[in-house]
Amino acid sequence: MVSRLNQSLLGYFKPCYKRGGNLGHPIIGSHCKNWVFHSFNGLIVIGSFLCFMLAMAYWHMYVFPGPPAAIPIYDVPERAHSKSECNFFVGKWIRDENYPLYNASECPFAERGFNCLANGRKDNGYLKWRWKPENCDIPRFNVHDVLEKLRGKRVVFVGDSLSRTQWESMICLLMTGVEDKKSVYEVNGNKISKQIRHLSIRFSLFSFTVEFYRSVFLVQPGSVPKRAPKRVKATLKLDMLDDISKEWIDSDILIFNSGHWWNPGKLFEMGWYFQVGGKMKLGISTTGAFKTALATWASWIENMVNTNKTEVFFRTFESSHWSSRTQQKCKVTRQPLSKINGKEQSPFSDIIQNVVKNLSVPVTVLHVTPMGAFRSDAHVGTWSDNPSVPDCSHWCLPGVPDMWNEILFSYLFSKEKISLQ
Incomplete structure (x- = not known):
């Protein structure tokens, strides 16, 4: 999975590396600079959106909590089966x-x-x-x-x-x-x-x-x-x-x-x-x-x-x-x-x-x-x-x-x- 991600990223930046290859080291052309600039701004927008969605998810969990965690069940006195009951002698x-x-x-x-x-x-x-x-x-x-x-x-x-x-x-x-x-x-x-x-x-x-x-x-x-x-x-x-x-x-x-x-x-x-x-x-x-x-x-x-x-x-x-x-x-x-x-x-x-x-x-x-x-x-x-x-x-x-x-x-x-x- 990691190798596939690397290949995908390489394919994503490949056009820019090709154009600078003639000079012996990768450089970015002017149109690539614009592309990177717009791509970077896009990443910022996507990241902000993800952060916003994550914050909304946490807020939802806080306001509308899910089922409570399991509580251990202990033995209770005979005939005591609800919260309204109690043992008067303890x-x-x-x-x-x-x-x-x-x-x-x-x-x-x-x-x-x-x-x-x-x-x-x-x-x-x-x-x-x-x-x-x-x-x-x-x-x-x-x-x-x-x-x-x-x-x-x-x-x-x-x-x-x-x-x-x-x-x-x-x-x-x-x-x-x-x-x-x-x-x-x-x-x-x-x-x-x-x-x-x-x-x-x-x-x-x-x-x-x-x-x-x-x-x-x-x-x-x-x-x-x-x-x-x-x-x-x-x-x-x-x-x-x-x-x-x-x-x-x-x-x-x-x-x-x-x-x-x-x-x-x-x-x-x-x-x-x-x-x-x-x-x-x-x-x-x-x-x-x-x-x-x-x-x-x-x-x-x-x-x-x-x-x-x-x-x-x-x-x-x-x-x-x-x-x-x-x-x-x-x-x-x-x-x-x-x-x-x-x-x-x-x-x-x-x-x-x-x-x-x-x-x-x-x-x-x-x-x-x-x-x-x-x-x-x-x-x-x-x-x-x-x-x-x-x-x-x-x-x-x-x-x-x-x-x-x-x-x-x-x-x-x-x-x-x-x-x-």
Whole structure:
């Protein structure tokens, strides 16, 4: 190709070289000078035109870019399939002076034991934190919108005292939007107590209830079988759901939690052991028993609950911050932790997520374990109604449970679909 180009160029200038050949070296005649001059001007015009076309091409590429370069595709959390979705449980706590969202002393349904300020806590910095997901924001809580969207519905919490804390938090949040406080009342006239198995708060102006059922294990307690070892004082029937479960079915929003009572200190030391099929299972571990109980719960959800009507949630294990394994020492910090040292993980949370993942019906996991791991500053500590007993398991109100409810409301009522997995 190069040799052909050289031949072409030689042919192009050949007439001029011929005319000067008689003088022993190539010279250009006058008419050749004119030819070269005009040819040179032509080259300038052609070059200018090419430069202009090249500039136009670059301008067109800039104004009308072509298809974007390939972007690597990464795994995304389950159920997150569009840009409008995000994982609410990957993030950090940030300072926000708009918090807290209510005053527990003005909420008649907040237990005195969780109202840390009323019980003598002097610092209030623990109230000024908001959870911020990595790639999105939790919509700001709008109490009037939520009240309207809950109109005519039945919200049911099932679980242990930490479920009761979230239940109280929700009531206090919602009461900030109700002018007539007397229109909100406990259906049976009961005061909030650890002993009462069922509490129901009615928002009469909006015709909905927020209820709590105490069921710390979710499965049925049982009596001691004949010929059981003397150490057995009570049993848990792992293959039978709690006998009050029939009361949970006809609800619109159903939120479960369990885990804190599933430890040797609260079971074996008190003489609680496990039973399956009417037979004692003395060798089973607490985590193994929890897995069996959750399988019973899962079967009940699939067969008894109409998930087209009822939105079902299961909140994972909440991080505690005891300074010793015996749960006797409790150090409440002034600030959230910067390092969580594995507290973001829990075998109970893993079991919950695995069981829910294999369900044939939709259930949403509220995976609060990681976000709670940072909040060593937000526990009740010695600011309870019994200051002689430290508490690094439960949370002050207002506090961390409010954020659980903000996320719950966001999932239920957000215009855009949100992934919580």
